[in-house]
Ligand SMILES: NC(=O)c1ccc[n+]([C@@H]2O[C@H](COP(=O)([O-])OP(=O)(O)OC[C@H]3O[C@@H](n4cnc5c(N)ncnc54)[C@H](O)[C@@H]3O)[C@@H](O)[C@H]2O)c1
């Protein structure tokens with residue numbers, strides 16, 4: 043039968059995206075077709091369009107999504123048409139060396155659909171992060187569908203599919219933030235804002251939000267920041283030290299992805315503290331630090347992919363906390379837009395006007 047749907051395509055580096063007809067095959071063994079209900083616009087979609095991830099154009103963009111399963115292929119168990127799911131880009135394999143050692147959140151061989159979605163002329167599409175959900179329907183590996191409580195709206199639930207999970211997990215999973223900790227978050231967009239929220243959920247006593255944009259600092263307060271620093275006008279390292287008795291924070295989360303903000307994070311942490319890099323740098327960026335400072339300050343320098351999340355463990359739990367009124371996920375949805383509004387949403391993101399624009403279908 044297969045499906046003809048609308049999808050947002052990036053055809054070439056820096057080229058405006060276009061809405062085109064996409065051919066979605068019937069699900070094969072181990073695959074599922076999902077009716078997308080909502081998909082957030084993440085900075086990584088823009089990285090794809092700008093050729094910053096790889097050159098496998100044309101891309102079918104969108105990867106922060108929730109929807110309802112339309113059909114499943116042969117051999118799929120535990121997932122059926124009608125199930126309400128968040129799409130994930132960590133469908134763990136259960137077989138690789140990380141999975142076998144009981145650390146599936148590091149899985150080195152995650153699953154995607156085997157078949158290809160195509161344009162009308164048969165050109166194969168590369169779905170962003172193996173998802174491609176700026177479309178009415180998309181084809182994924184069944185393991186990329188994580189069932190959650192349908193009482194949460196798709197616009198909110200979809201956010202856990204990427205950026206918000208990355209930020210929450212950078213604090214809770216990678217940074218190990220716990221009761222009484224002092225935390226600083228550098229860069230408070232969707233990801234950093236979620237790191238603030240995660241720190242608050244974990245019981246951090248002091249949460250210092252740092253950004254160059256006052257709008258982001260206001261949003262950070264709504265997610266639980268106890269102090270804010272505009273690093274355009276104030277030295278971030280000195281301000282964080284001053285707010286922590288002269289010592290620095292226990293955990294500093296970098297959610298920008300630049301050498302200068304990484305250095306701030308490095309020097310703004312207390313002795314034996316932890317730095318978590320969740321912002322994604324570009325290949326040209328390098329970092330120079332006195333090795334003695336790396337040694338002498340002890341602690342841990344970590345990076346965090348997708349918040350070291352395990353979708354099957356984390357998504358349903360976070361949705362339940364949201365439904366109980368204990369996790370402000372609504373605050374990330376700045377606006378909902380139509381499928382033809384993605385290009386405009388990129389511009390708004392670039393100008394710092396939104397935390398998340400969410401396409402609803
Ligand atoms: N590690 C992961 O798994 C993962 C997942 C999703 C996104 N990301 C990455 O996280 C980063 C943030 O994503 P986002 O969606 O929140 O983007 P965003 O554009 O919404 O947020 C970036 C924030 O950084 C601020 N900023 C810029 N320069 C700054 C500076 N010099 N000092 C302080 N703040 C500064 C901006 O004002 C903005 O608020 C991106 O690099 C993105 O690719 C990583």
Ligand SMILES: [Zn+2]
Nearest residue numbers: 135138141149
């Ligand atoms: Zn694995």
Ligand SMILES: [Zn+2]
Nearest residue numbers: 084086204205
């Ligand atoms: Zn993303």
